[in-house]
Amino acid sequence: MSEPYSFNVGAIQCCPVSDGSLPYPPNWFFANVPQQQMEGALRAHGLRADEITGTYTCLLVSTGKNKVLIDTGAGKIAPSTGELLVNLERAGARPSEIDTVILTHGHPDHIGGAVDAEGKPTFPNARYVMWKDEWEFWTSEEPDLSTMQVPEELKTGLILGTARRCLPPIRKQLELVEKESEVVPGIHLLPAPGHTPGHSAVAVSSGRESVLHLVDAVLHPILMEQPAWRTVFDLQQEQAAETRRQLLDRAASDRIKVMAYHFPFPTLGRVASRRAGGWQWEPAS
Numbered sequence: 655m656s657e658p659y660s661f662n663v664g665a666i667q668c669c670p671v672s673d674g675s676l677p678y679p680p681n682w683f684f685a686n687v688p689q690q691q692m693e694g695a696l697r698a699h700g701l702r703a704d705e706i707t708g709t710y711t712c713l714l715v716s717t718g719k720n721k722v723l724i725d726t727g728a729g730k731i732a733p734s735t736g737e738l739l740v741n742l743e744r745a746g747a748r749p750s751e752i753d754t755v756i757l758t759h760g761h762p763d764h765i766g767g768a769v770d771a772e773g774k775p776t777f778p779n780a781r782y783v784m785w786k787d788e789w790e791f792w793t794s795e796e797p798d799l800s801t802m803q804v805p806e807e808l809k810t811g812l813i814l815g816t817a818r819r820c821l822p823p824i825r826k827q828l829e830l831v832e833k834e835s836e837v838v839p840g841i842h843l844l845p846a847p848g849h850t851p852g853h854s855a856v857a858v859s860s861g862r863e864s865v866l867h868l869v870d871a872v873l874h875p876i877l878m879e880q881p882a883w884r885t886v887f888d889l890q891q892e893q894a895a896e897t898r899r900q901l902l903d904r905a906a907s908d909r910i911k912v913m914a915y916h917f918p919f920p921t922l923g924r925v926a927s928r929r930a931g932g933w934q935w936e937p938a939s
Contacts, residue, residue, distance in 0.1 A: 658745050659920045661938075663911070664860025666717050666840055669745045670913070670920040673710040673727025673767065674735035680706050683874050685803060686884045695876055706874065708916045710763050712738060713867060714745055715858055720838040721747055722754040724856055724867060725915065726776065729766030729820075731812065738767050739776070752777045754838055757784045758869040759853040760792035761887070762816035764915070769823045783837050785845070786830040788852025792817040803886035846871050846901060848894025849887065855901060865911040865922075871901050873916050875935035878902060878925065902933045911938075 660669040683706055684692045693703040713724040723742075730736035739749060755777050757765055770776050791797050797817070799809045835843050846855040849870045856867040871894070872878060873885050881898060888894035905912045905925040913921045923937040 658741075660745070661911075661922060662863075663858050663865050664840075664863040666715060666858060666860040668858060668865060669714040669716070670922065671712045671714050671723075671738060671741045671745055672919055673712055673738040673741070673763075674732075675707050675709045676728075676732055676734060676763075677705045678708050680704070682706075682804070682886045684876070684880075684883050685886045686882075687880075695880070699876065708763075708873070709919050709921070710735060711913075711915055711917075711919055711921045712767075713856075713913065714742065714747055715841060716747075717838060717840050717860075720754060720841075721752050722756065722838060722841055723747075723752050723777065723780070724756045725758055725764040725869070726755060726767035728763040729816075731762065731766055731816075735763075736767070749777050750779055752780045755780045755782045756837060756841075756843060756854070756856060757782060757788075758856065758867075758915075759785075759788050759850040760817050760821065761850065761870070762812050762820075764870075765820045766816050768820045773819065773823050775824050775827055780827065782824045782828045783843065784828065784830060785843070785852035785854050786832045787847070788850060788854070789821070789828070789830055791851045793821055799889070801889050801891070846897050848890045848892075848897045850889055853897075863911075864908075865913060866901065866905050868901055868905075868912060868914040870915055871898050872914050875917060875937075878933040878935050879928075881932055906933055 696703045710727050712727055715722040727738040728735040837843050840860050842857045844855040846853050855869055858865045884891055902925055906927045912925050926934040926936055928934045
């Protein structure tokens, strides 16, 4: 379990909440990069060359009037995941107190905790909010995952299986959005397609302060420095790359706080511009 951590955006309190982590093969994050170049980049960052740890960090946002949870983690897909509810309690929030759940996209590590072991919504008093294109993609009869470069058994088992298990039970509590929307005062859902068809980013603002949650638009800090490097998870590679560029340009030019779901906990920092067409991640101290 991670220690509780929080920061303020004006009058709004934000609390990153860990659901755990999983190890990944590095070439899943850097799919189009020669092995030697990839290993050199990882070593330059003091990281192992044979494994990348992907953290799963949800975000609890307390506005004073609303308690909003952004993504629900992976659930118990592995012994090292499924810590969300315990860590939410430690952050001072019970499931019944969450009034809004934003699902940024339909990958299993973001929706796996949306329902409990009995298939009922984990957050019984919440409205679940999702981009309309995303919902329609994952609830279609056969979502097209042909461009996702992972093993077929992972697509049909974990990825599609989680969507079919977790999405239908929340339908009665679901609100779909089709354009940039203020979900509750101070929290905006932004279109950020490419990783998935309806992938969303989230902006939290209060007064003159704001934080931009990139979610999975950028999976690793190295991808900021090397924007031409691609992951196996992006369904629409070119659109995902363009979305990354737009969001990183915005974050760097505005010098706003930034979060990203899979970055090292607590995932908070800033994006700095640098030469050669890339950006530099500056984690919060």
